[in-house]
Amino acid sequence: MRGLITPQRLAIVAVCLASLVVCCGLAYWQWERFSQAGGTFQNLGYVFQWPLFGLFPAFMVWRIRRLDARRKAEAADVPAVAPEPVVEPSRPVVTVEPVRTPVHDDEDEELAAYNRMLAELNARDQR
Secondary structure, three states: OOOOOOHHHHHHHHHHHHHHHHHHHHHHHHHHHHHOOOOOHHHHHHHHHHHHHHHHHHHHHHHHHHHHHHHHHHHHHOOOOOOOOOOOOOOOOOOOOOOOOOOOOOOOHHHHHHHHHHHHHHHHHHO
């Protein structure tokens, strides 16, 4: 395992702390707006929301580390087993004969051509 303090970890901690400081500052600003004569309960709601927004990056770092540790523990518990090779039959087994329906005279020519093309594709897939 690498050292406890790495530049990447320091950057993550710095971003989490900066997020918390900025969001707490915004919560204080909303509290000041709520305290003024024109303040509304929406401002009070933001007072409670901003600190949660500031804590969210720290929560995500904690959650990602926890999921990564769980994944590594599961990988250590499962022995590596090579999958069995799939044996394909030498020739396909045809169990149902394709239905051949004649084209009726009252049928649309474009539809009949499309149906013939589908029948040819189906026959090619059956071979």
